[in-house]
Amino acid sequence: MQTVYVNGDYLPKDEAKISVFDRAFLFADAVYEVTSVIGGKLVDFAGHMARLHRSLGELDIEPPVSDDEMLDIHRRLVAENAIEEGMIYLQVTRGTADRDFLFPEKDVRPNLVLFAQAKSLIDNPFVERGQKIVSMEDLRWRRCDIKTTQLLYASWAKSLAHADGADDAWLVRDGFITEGTSNNAYIVKEDGTIVTRQLSEDVLSGITRSAVLECARQLQMKVEERPFTVEEAKAAAEAFSTSASSFVNPVVEIDGSTIGNGAPGPVARRLREIYLEKSRAAAI
Known part of the structure; x- marks a missing residue:
């Protein structure tokens, strides 16, 4: 069973849920990164985190967790999904709020979702x-x-x-x-x-x-x-x-x-x- 991460919880993929009022769903108001996995290890994780921070900063979205926490989440998903070769996808959304073109107030918390994909990357x-x-x-x-x-x-x-x-x-x-x-x-x-x-x-x-x-x-x-x-x-x-x-x-x-x-x-x-x-x- 594939395990995914949603806002602090590790869940079977069929149990993972995000509100229909999430701004990524309504406005594509979200950023993402995809980190490759080779030999069960993350490729250029620091580079992806640096770009993630830049994207979040450009859109004035607060990072939902620290980089160390993000690394722990990536590694746990690699382990729980037995990913030897593939990718970890992460998405940070502005959060859940009533539909409005204006950005919501600062008390809206970002949503964080990650999942793993096994995929042959080297044999291309x-x-x-x-x-x-x-x-x-x-x-x-x-x-x-x-x-x-x-x-x-x-x-x-x-x-x-x-x-x-x-x-x-x-x-x-x-x-x-x-x-x-x-x-x-x-x-x-x-x-x-x-x-x-x-x-x-x-x-x-x-x-x-x-x-x-x-x-x-x-x-x-x-x-x-x-x-x-x-x-x-x-x-x-x-x-x-x-x-x-x-x-x-x-x-x-x-x-x-x-x-x-x-x-x-x-x-x-x-x-x-x-x-x-x-x-x-x-x-x-």
């Missing part, structure tokens, strides 16, 4: 075959740097991509790729330079993004943080995406155009290898 078919991507207009709200639960457009775009025979969509605003539906996007130039969009309100500051770029710099790979176009991606030597649940995934096609030689490239492969090596060593 995209590593060998690469992803096929379609470009799509980025119509999300303009604070993409806050990791909120406003995911309808991203979910819609990914679903449309799948219906079109692709694996995912890369979103485009003002002629430039921002990011994927649930990942950061990269291209590799002919000279080996890695290009990815600089951090701003247009993209999420990916925890895996930060770690992978640090790996690249340690490997003395050149990195340019700037916008790039769909045409630039089509002409690139290779391309890839990063996220907490997929690590580094090569991209071999965009809008029907083959990228490079149509196979996962050496830069993406090497970055995935070194990222996993470092993540296993640092997991807690």
